Amino acid sequence: KAGVTQTPRYLIKTRGQQVTLSCSPISGHRSVSWYQQTPGQGLQFLFEYFSETQRNKGNFPGRFSGRQFSNSRSEMNVSTLELGDSALYLCASSRNSESNYGYTFGSGTRLTVV
């Protein structure tokens, strides 16, 4: 059974550019959530999608956005990149949108903004 796949694994971008990250959930999982992980802040929730709809959103600026497709694959976009956006971006998939079910994480995308 394939796990959660995130692409690309590594990215280097310049300040002011935009970036799109991809997440393919486990087959049959309809919920995809995104997180930013930095050494100082730990894991912080960005947003969650379920059946192509954004279900909830964390406390991040509007430069961070996402979407989910009919096959449950999700993309996250960050526009006008800042140095502070450098982080490991993780996505997790779940069978449904209720937190009492398990969340399976991908290996993440390491974004470096220079």
Place this chain on the structure above:
Amino acid sequence: KNQVEQSPQSLIILEGKNCTLQCNYTVSPFSNLRWYKQDTGRGPVSLTIMTFSENTKSNGRYTATLDADTKQSSLHITASQLSDSASYICVVSAAAGGGADGLTFGKGTHLIIQP
């Protein structure tokens, strides 16, 4: 405000020794508590999940305990191995029915096993 505090922040032990990691939380209402292991540069992998009524859950050499009255959990690692070197993250979920926004993450304990 929901919070999860983990201690110690980092820990170094010799291979073969046991260790215990702590997690204190103030999440309310409580649904479940999970421990994740995260290797460097990888995503977190679930070790255990416990609901309100569960006191202990084991997964191989990993044993998690939960005291819902004091809002404390611990993760005990027995006979540590070099592959146990990782960050261990405690995650507490608010009441069932909520989404991923109901998860509160600890900042993790960075464990290093020395040969």
